[in-house]
Amino acid sequence: AQKVTQAQTEISVVEKEDVTLDCVYETRDTTYYLFWYKQPPSGELVFLIRRNSFDEQNEISGRYSWNFQKSTSSFNFTITASQVVDSAVYFCALSDTRLDTGRRALTFGSGTRLQVQP
């Protein structure tokens, strides 16, 4: 069975602080994908990043960076110099993908609510 754990239920920071959202996953698959999504109050899940299990390179996109460590089954997300617009719920997800059939289902963590105070 697959599982994604986001232990931080809610984080509150002041604008311009750096913040790291933790994600720990469990899977028996050797091939899998990890994702981060942002959910603003409007409800839509906004895709932020996808990482496959064979690529452990860290990635940086503007103020966002991701640290994938297979040895600890973690895929953490850091926002540098946070802004009020970053306030949202952030979800980490794991893809149950069968390469033979292309079937896909995302297993989501419980989410971390980030509040950035001005």
Added chain:
Amino acid sequence: KAGVTQTPRYLIKTRGQQVTLSCSPISGHRSVSWYQQTPGQGLQFLFEYFSETQRNKGNFPGRFSGRQFSNSRSEMNVSTLELGDSALYLCASSPEQGARSTEAFFGQGTRLTVV
């Protein structure tokens, strides 16, 4: 390019009724997945359709069903509604690149309230 469109955005139904939700994927996307989001259970996978066939199904009772049309639009139906079915129902579409998984693009959801 238009995003994933879900209709209606809000719905109020009475216990015992049935409801049909609609999802139009991004043009060219053939895979459509449905998720239920509740405060207690979080985001849970319902089912996935590709080329009018259900390819994958989550752990939900048979009251939850879906279908996909030849234009890739999808509907999900919930029969005999229960109070616990109150949730945000999210639809996601994905491009199909061989058998590789790619990111799923989500709609804004349909918020269903059962009273």
